[in-house]
Amino acid sequence: MELDDAINARRSIRKFKKGATIPKEDYLAMIEAGMYAPSARNGRPWRFAVIESRKLMDEIKKRHPYAKMLESASGLIVVLASPGGDESSSFFQQDAAACTENILLKATDLGYGTVWCGLYPIKERASILSDILGMPEIPVTMIAIGIPDENPLRRGVFEPERITFL
């Protein structure tokens, strides 16, 4: 898919076709795209959990206030980050976000729908995932994935008045 088409076609999808399975190689392709995002001082602070377990998704849905879409999602990618010791650690949120955006675009390219759910820096939400995953890194974002079962309009808007040339 052309870059422009992926950027234009990406939507936040909250309703997926139930029971669909995503091949492991597709998860790997999405996360590979994520790993090619830039990171502060090339620190690549990320780690990933792919949750396909219905039991774990149900538990997250029960505890996270905005995770209803997990009802129909096929899976969930959690992007965690481990801030390093030097100043690049200030940027781990942004590193995880750039990585997440690449994952969303690659998912669009592969025909999947996604929605980005924020975790860190809302500590209670990050804690839910830390509890469930038992991983030491900070869960920064989570991405619900599946075959779209809705077709919303694009909510991004080009607003040139927000641009100042100097």
Added chain:
Amino acid sequence: MELDDAINARRSIRKFKKGATIPKEDYLAMIEAGMYAPSARNGRPWRFAVIESRKLMDEIKKRHPYAKMLESASGLIVVLASPGGDESSSFFQQDAAACTENILLKATDLGYGTVWCGLYPIKERASILSDILGMPEIPVTMIAIGIPDENPLRRGVFEPERITFL
């Protein structure tokens, strides 16, 4: 350009062909791609400054410790964000970062080289841009842009051992 090619070809470029000019429509196309990134609760907290003034770029180069590449860059896009009042404000850094990543990919598609320079949350660095721009929003990232005059290897690496399936 195919999405995969844009993701794979993107590099952090710090040496540009001096004296090149970027047409305004290309800046607009890059920032339009940025504006189609997702944002928490569709808050679209971003604002943009495009700096083409050599004088302003020299001033930033003088004051920011990692802005030497402005010596040869054609321009600089600053992505600012204005955190809203509700909880989506927690995510303004991540919103700005997803937007920045789209800008980098679109710049690659258009044949430009870029490098992402971190500002916020390192307050002294954000302050430099706030001083110079006189804009009330928080400068989160800045992107130096130009025609590449170096051809570094990709520094992103696919590390499947960082992925846990559950």
